[in-house]
Amino acid sequence: MLSIAFLEDIWSSNLLSVPVSPLSGAEYLIGLVLFSLGKVVFAVAVMVGLAFVLYGFGVTSLGVGLVPFMGVPPAPLQAAAWLLPASHVFEGMRTVMAGGAVPWDRLAWAGGLNVVYLAGTLGLFAWALRYTRRRGKLSRFGD
Template sequence: MPHDVRHPPERGFSPIQTPQSVAFAPRRVLAIVLRHTYVLKSSFPRLLELAYWPTVQMVLWGFITTFFVSHSSWVAEAFGVLLAGVLLWDVMFRGNLGLSISFMEEMWSRNLGHLFVSPLRPYELVASIMTMSFIRTVVGIVPATLLAIVFYEFNIYGLGLPLVTFFANLLVFGWVIGLLVSAMILRFGLGAESLAWVAIFAFGPLSGIYYPIDTLPGWLQPVAWAMTPAYVFEGMRAVLFDGVFRWDLFGGAVALNVLYLGAATLVFLRTFTTARKLGLLLDVGE
């Protein structure tokens, strides 16, 4: 006899439920696990990120521990040297993140295609997101510097004019990383957006934020000296320890920044040209 649609369902089950569907089903759990496994396998940045953070933390704190074991009185020689390192490192971090986030906000809102229907040029976009990075960095870092005065009586502005050079060089290097990350996101999609947060921390152990560059193994020191932050943080310690501004370190930082910023801008603009030809400005998925 045909089922009477007016007949109420069996007690305890909705019309679309059966005893089998209510019971816990491992196959459904496996289906969701497989779904996320396939997403993970198809995205190298996500896969890399799993091992990235533990490795970076281990390397960074390993070098810090190695240095302090043999230089236990080092911090006492220059009050606030660690705080200065933290605050200046945050300038580079904010510079990178401010640029990357400004670019990704255009991708999240699917606005790149609309922007470039207008007369806007790619290099004008680069200039605008650099400006936004500067604004975001200043807004983010100034409250922290003021709180350092209140809580710890450490005034980083006491560094004087050298602070301006440290800030500028670290901000520009942050732009370098941000432009390269933005180029990768533009080329490979939002699946690579986590690089905006994780890429910069690879430079932490090699930047000499909390310890001199000569703490690193000999084979790593040339790698560190090939990057701007090493010159900045060594210059910071020279001011705090010896009260002198190292023009040689300043010159090295500026020269590297000019080279790297030019190269990163070129990479971004070339990637943009490729993305426009491939129609990626409208395809911003993962």
């Protein structure tokens, strides 16, 4: 969702105003994240509501068989899948849906991976913004 919002800013030439605006890179990014998060929450709420009203389908009625099992892919893909936070969340969902307790260690791993990936992304964004401001490349982006 963030990448689409970023592309919308590029296509509408809003991004070209960031280097000359009083906004810092952090303020721009926080606004972008909050706006994108609001769009996601709204879209999910509408879809869940429509699924319930039109089809009588509740999200909590999903069965354990619909959640992917990490033991299915080949070993190299399993190792790569554990680097994705969603894999830890899905395995935790499988445990809970099978009647087990919430595996907090899985959720902690997912949260930790999200923090690491977010920090890396923010660092890359900050570096790219500094780079483009120093070299004046962003102001010529649309030309």
